[in-house]
Amino acid sequence: MNKTLLNGASNSLLKALPSELQAVIQPVTKYTDNTGGGSNTASYVTGKPCKLFLLAEFEVQGTRSYANSAEQNYQQQYAYFKAGNPKIANRHTAVTSAVWWWLRSPRYNNTNTFCGVNTDGSPNYASASWSAGVRPGFCVSAAA
DSSP: OIIIIISSSSOHHHHHSOHHHHHHEEOEEEEEESSOSSOSOGGGEEEEEESSBOOOHHHHHSSOSSBOTTGGGGOOOOHHHHTTOOOOEEETTEEEEEEOEEEEEEBTTOSSEEEEEOTTSOEEEEETTSOOBOOOBOEEOTTO
16 A cells, blocks of 8 residues: 555555645655564664655554554654544545544554554454555645
């Protein structure tokens, strides 16, 4: 997803955004277990620059359930979620219907699963081959 939809050569999701928004989105470095699926190994957590990104488990939940425990050393929970706002995402074609959505954190002890958020807002994980919602984040320049 990161290579093809969010930050790959095609930047397809970024290009789908209004040009005015594209112009003010700034690249940021996001830290994630970029090795995945071995253990809670601190050296697996590295930073990568990106314009669009999936949120990490700790950035949403404020706690770690399934991600590498070292990820949270480089992250903080977003104020939106810390304030108690819902972690539930709704289907774009049926806005009263909650969907399961992906996070960027790989599950710390499995090579093909990633963290996600259940329809009730609780943490979970699933196989990378599954379909789920996408709720990307981005940062805008201060001058915007």
